[in-house]
Amino acid sequence: MPILSYLKALGRALGDELAADERVCVFGEDIRVGVANVTNGLLKRFGPDRVVDMPISEQAFTSFATGAALAGRRPVLEFQIPSLLFLVFEQIANQAHKFPLMTGGQAAVPVTYLVPSSGSRTGWAGQHSDHPYSLFAHVGVKTVVPATPTDAYGLFRAAIQDDDPVVVFAPAAAMGVREDVDYATLVPVPLGVARVHRPGTDVTVVAVGHLVQTALSVAEELADEISVEVFDPRTLYPFDWTGLAASLDRTGRLVVIDDSNRSCGIGAEVLATAAEQMRLVAPPKRVTRPDGAVLPFALALDQALQPSRDQLLTAVRAVAKGG
Amino acid sequence: MPDAVALYRTIRLIRRFEERAIELVRSGDIVGGVHPYLGQEAIATGVCAALRPDDVITSTHRGHGHVLAKGADPARMMAELAGRVTGLNRGRGGSMHAADFSLGILGANAIVGAAGAIACGAAWAGMLAGSDRVAVTFFGDGAVNQGVLLEAMNLAALRRLPVLFVCENNGYATTMPTAGAVAGTITGRAAAFGIPASTVDGMDVSVVLDAAREAVERARAGAGPTMLECLTYRFDAHHTFEHRVRLRYRDDADVAAGRSRDPMQIQGARLDPDERTRIDVAVETVLDEAVRFALASDHPDPAGALDHLYASGLRARPGVA
Ligand SMILES: Cc1ncc(C[n+]2csc(CCOP(=O)(O)OP(=O)(O)O)c2C)c(N)n1
Ligand SMILES: [Mg+2]
Numbered sequence: 001m002p003i004l005s006y007l008k009a010l011g012r013a014l015g016d017e018l019a020a021d022e023r024v025c026v027f028g029e030d031i032r033v034g035v036a037n038v039t040n041g042l043l044k045r046f047g048p049d050r051v052v053d054m055p056i057s058e059q060a061f062t063s064f065a066t067g068a069a070l071a072g073r074r075p076v077l078e079f080q081i082p083s084l085l086f087l088v089f090e091q092i093a094n095q096a097h098k099f100p101l102m103t104g105g106q107a108a109v110p111v112t113y114l115v116p117s118s119g120s121r122t123g124w125a126g127q128h129s130d131h132p133y134s135l136f137a138h139v140g141v142k143t144v145v146p147a148t149p150t151d152a153y154g155l156f157r158a159a160i161q162d163d164d165p166v167v168v169f170a171p172a173a174a175m176g177v178r179e180d181v182d183y184a185t186l187v188p189v190p191l192g193v194a195r196v197h198r199p200g201t202d203v204t205v206v207a208v209g210h211l212v213q214t215a216l217s218v219a220e221e222l223a224d225e226i227s228v229e230v231f232d233p234r235t236l237y238p239f240d241w242t243g244l245a246a247s248l249d250r251t252g253r254l255v256v257i258d259d260s261n262r263s264c265g266i267g268a269e270v271l272a273t274a275a276e277q278m279r280l281v282a283p284p285k286r287v288t289r290p291d292g293a294v295l296p297f298a299l300a301l302d303q304a305l306q307p308s309r310d311q312l313l314t315a316v317r318a319v320a321k322g323g
Numbered sequence: 324m325p326d327a328v329a330l331y332r333t334i335r336l337i338r339r340f341e342e343r344a345i346e347l348v349r350s351g352d353i354v355g356g357v358h359p360y361l362g363q364e365a366i367a368t369g370v371c372a373a374l375r376p377d378d379v380i381t382s383t384h385r386g387h388g389h390v391l392a393k394g395a396d397p398a399r400m401m402a403e404l405a406g407r408v409t410g411l412n413r414g415r416g417g418s419m420h421a422a423d424f425s426l427g428i429l430g431a432n433a434i435v436g437a438a439g440a441i442a443c444g445a446a447w448a449g450m451l452a453g454s455d456r457v458a459v460t461f462f463g464d465g466a467v468n469q470g471v472l473l474e475a476m477n478l479a480a481l482r483r484l485p486v487l488f489v490c491e492n493n494g495y496a497t498t499m500p501t502a503g504a505v506a507g508t509i510t511g512r513a514a515a516f517g518i519p520a521s522t523v524d525g526m527d528v529s530v531v532l533d534a535a536r537e538a539v540e541r542a543r544a545g546a547g548p549t550m551l552e553c554l555t556y557r558f559d560a561h562h563t564f565e566h567r568v569r570l571r572y573r574d575d576a577d578v579a580a581g582r583s584r585d586p587m588q589i590q591g592a593r594l595d596p597d598e599r600t601r602i603d604v605a606v607e608t609v610l611d612e613a614v615r616f617a618l619a620s621d622h623p624d625p626a627g628a629l630d631h632l633y634a635s636g637l638r639a640r641p642g643v644a
Contacts, residue, residue, distance in 0.1 A: 029496075029497065029499065030497045030498045030499060032498070033498040033570050033571060033572050035497060035498060035570060053499060053503070055465070055468035055496075055499070055504035055505070056435050056436070056465040056466065056468050056469060056496055056499075056504070057468045057469065057470070059470055060470070081433075083434065087434070121355070122354060122355065123354035123355020123356070123406075123417065124355050124417075124419075124433075125355065125415075125416060125417040125418075125419055125420055125433065126415075126416070126420060126433070127419065127420070127432075127433035127434055128419070128433055262640055262641075262642055263640070285643070285644065286643070286644075287642060287643050288642040288643070289642050290629055290639045290640060290641045290642045291639040291640045292632060292633075292639045293629075293632075293639070293642075294632060296414070296415040296416075296623075296628055297355070297403075297406055297412070297414060297415055297416050297417030297420070298406030298407070298414035298415065298417075298622060298623045299354050299406060300622055300623065300625045300628075301406075301414070301415070301623055301625060301627075301628040303625070304625035304626075304628035305628050305629070305642070307642055307643075311642070311643050314643075315643060
């Protein structure tokens with residue numbers, strides 16, 4: 001079977017959507033040349049009216065996309081670095097997101113915001129290493145963080161097909177993930193549906209994005225000791241609460257590993273909702289970045305602030321014993 | 324005021340610093356790569372030569388030249404790029420955030436266009452404190468399409484701030500040619516706010532120095548901001564990742580034409596050849612020591628990864644309870 005990389009999956013999804021729906025168009029910086037390696041070849045296939053290179057004017061082109069969407073297009077925006085989402089937060093959270101309600105249902109804003117290489121990129125320091133997906137879940141913008149090539153393909157396509165704004169985070173640490181796939185089986189993956197990568201009976205580990213691979217490796221290491229269920233929400237907003245409740249009905253124990261800052265991160269929301277509404281037989285735990293984390297440049301410091309495999313292992317053991 | 328020799332020395336220092344840094348990227352000692360300043364050395368050199376030690380600058384992702392020209396210690400700068408505790412930022416900032424506040428270097432900045440407004444605020448504070456110090460903000464041609472930079476120009480003109488806006492027009496923003504991104508002109512943006520602006524040869528340090536001196540004097544005298552657009556060419560990659568992945572956006576002929584005027588050769592030709600050789604040797608000694616110092620320095624202790632997060636000393640909760 002052919003091997004599909006996460007990065008190639010994103011490019012393929014975009015090409016397939018551009019081919020399937022002529023309303024779809026792409027805006028971004030250096031997308032003609034394909035610096036982020038997602039849009040390579042698309043200009044040739046679809047022309048400069050569909051693949052539009054933009055000046056370094058993110059605020060303008062983000063709301064430009066909103067305007068184009070209000071007028072019938074389905075733009076996809078590529079951002080070169082995750083912190084650019086801070087720059088365009090007003091355009092997404094305060095403009096695009098609010099149009100449907102504020103117009104009494106007259107408007108839809110089907111725009112997709114793609115961040116290829118979110119989170120730490122090893123050595124890119126304070127202003128290039130953020131992972132602000134929880135911020136979008138907080139304001140209620142649809143937010144997806146695919147963990148595998150198949151899901152990257154399927155969720156990205158579903159995001160483009162969705163009638164609301166959707167932010168797609170493609171973690172830098174997941175970009176190298178490869179999978180054997182039969183291309184014919186690649187299909188859109190509905191937003192809001194989680195995926196259990198590994199069933200288990202003792203502890204549910206909710207893992208976001210690239211941390212799914214970390215959770216799978218911890219589950220494997222603990223296999224003789226603790227039966228770990230690896231639960232990948234895939235979409236952080238809307239979250240698959242039904243799926244999580246079903247998992248906790250089986251295990252009753254919960255650990256979340258999430259590359260957000262701890263305070264108000266998606267991990268906090270998962271723990272809170274589980275505590276309110278689901279079956280827990282032991283106090284849950286989360287493994288996150290520290291509060292207010294700014295990733296320092298030096299590699300060992302950068303890594304020290306990211307949720308780690310060792311921390312997850314310790315947390316799973318502690319929760320398995322607790323209660 | 325610096326003489327021809329001092330100007331050449333700074334250009335040479337930046338040129339060779341960058342070449343040594345690229346070697347350390349290749350050897351893996353510098354993680355994350357760098358945006359080389361090669362080809363643009365005359366701009367930082369000429370502008371900073373017009374400044375006093377207490378003047379302040381803000382810089383960009385392509386900032387090594389500015390930081391060195393304003394007087395940063397090459398050894399501590401190299402140590403910063405290598406992420407060591409002895410670095411200018413104690414290994415916390417790296418290439419894109421190098422800063423030395425004791426020298427008025429308010430930091431490189433990784434967000435295009437972001438630093439101009441910071442320079443304006445610093446200029447305003449200096450002015451209110453009764454000082455005649457000047458703030459310089461360096462930015463690329465790509466930054467002139469960022470709203471915040473235009474907003475900063477408006478503020479600077481409105482308040483007659485002692486600011487010098489230095490645009491380094493190297494023809495490209497990553498792969499985007501200036502002509503494909505900039506409607507109107509770069510100096511026209513300044514003119515729209517009533518800010519005097521001129522376009523100068525950024526390859527000739529004496530031209531840059533003359534223009535910068537005039538603008539700095541204006542600012543010091545309370546006559547407000549100036550913009551200088553310095554025409555230059557980026558000799559090397561946008562970022563060292565381009566050494567591994569070839570991006571197709573400028574062909575060999577374009578690169579050869581762009582490199583045909585070299586700021587180091589232009590200034591070097593004005594020196595006595597023996598003197599030039601002496602400087603080259605002295606710069607090499609400084610850089611040998613800088614590399615030795617950087618690589619001999621300690622890596623920071625991961626236990627201190629959250630140090631300096633808050634100026635107040637607040638300790639953040641770790642990521643696991
Ligand atoms: C606001 C913002 N958008 C995009 C980027 C990614 N990026 C880094 S450098 C760069 C090009 C900058 O071009 P220019 O201002 O001309 O400076 P040069 O690299 O040519 O020195 C881009 C797009 C960024 N750092 N900040
Ligand atoms: Mg440029």
